[in-house]
Amino acid sequence: MVRRTNGSGGRVSGLQIVVLALVQGITEFLPISSQAHLILADEFFGWPDAGLLIRVAVHVGTLGAVMVYFRRDLWMMLSGLGRLAGGRDPGVRLALFLVIATVPVVAAGGIGAYYGVIDRLQEIEVIGWAMLGFGLLLYAADRFNMTIRRIEHLTLAHAVFIGVAQVLALIPGTSRSGITMTAARALGYERAEGARFSMLLSIPVIVAAGTHQGYKLYQIGDMELTAAALVAAGLAFVSALAAIGLMMAWLRRSSFTPFVIYRVALGAGLLWWAYTGGG
Numbered sequence: 001m002v003r004r005t006n007g008s009g010g011r012v013s014g015l016q017i018v019v020l021a022l023v024q025g026i027t028e029f030l031p032i033s034s035q036a037h038l039i040l041a042d043e044f045f046g047w048p049d050a051g052l053l054i055r056v057a058v059h060v061g062t063l064g065a066v067m068v069y070f071r072r073d074l075w076m077m078l079s080g081l082g083r084l085a086g087g088r089d090p091g092v093r094l095a096l097f098l099v100i101a102t103v104p105v106v107a108a109g110g111i112g113a114y115y116g117v118i119d120r121l122q123e124i125e126v127i128g129w130a131m132l133g134f135g136l137l138l139y140a141a142d143r144f145n146m147t148i149r150r151i152e153h154l155t156l157a158h159a160v161f162i163g164v165a166q167v168l169a170l171i172p173g174t175s176r177s178g179i180t181m182t183a184a185r186a187l188g189y190e191r192a193e194g195a196r197f198s199m200l201l202s203i204p205v206i207v208a209a210g211t212h213q214g215y216k217l218y219q220i221g222d223m224e225l226t227a228a229a230l231v232a233a234g235l236a237f238v239s240a241l242a243a244i245g246l247m248m249a250w251l252r253r254s255s256f257t258p259f260v261i262y263r264v265a266l267g268a269g270l271l272w273w274a275y276t277g278g279g
Helices: 014-027 034-045 052-069 071-082 090-114 124-144 156-170 176-186 191-220 227-251 257-275
Strands: none
Touching (some): 014 227, 052 191, 156 191
């Protein structure tokens, strides 16, 4: 998820486009907050806003990556719906649970954007505390809960719980992937299975965010497809696909601890920066 922008942005360099696309692609599905990393990249380099067109492009790239990687799950859901199968069909059940789990964050995001709450949260100290606190929460959920459930065991109550937890991702630094994986681990889902549901859940969220930004592009009349947008989408797609594959391979044999260590270190560093006058 990337932060809201009001216009088409100023002049951006090729380096900014490459960095933005790679940061979005690599961090979108890892439990380390893509939103926070994009904010920090702009802060660190002092870059102007990249504009809605580029942000929509990187959304399209990451959406394509998760759809390619989980194409079998998508086909299972689409084929179940296409057959007008009942609620016992695993594809239909999964699709229904994804929709239900998406409702809370879409509603909360719309309300937060309308009242300007989300923009006011984009401060270094907020990101630092969220990185640190939710990183430790991920460690606790991963360390002290059972590993017995798979997506096939998902229930309506579990989908609602994960969906409500996803609302916390509106706080920069929380991580949409991180908080949904934390919720899944708290319910006893296997690490790779929790990540699988989290990334499938990203599809309707990214579609909703991309549609919102695309409509704003239409309103300001900046719909021209540019080479920069194509490059951004392509880089985001390739880097996101690689990140998904590597993370899933890791989680099938190990824990979330490396991500927790990274979050705690980055969070502590940001808090030091914010409270010692470096921000």
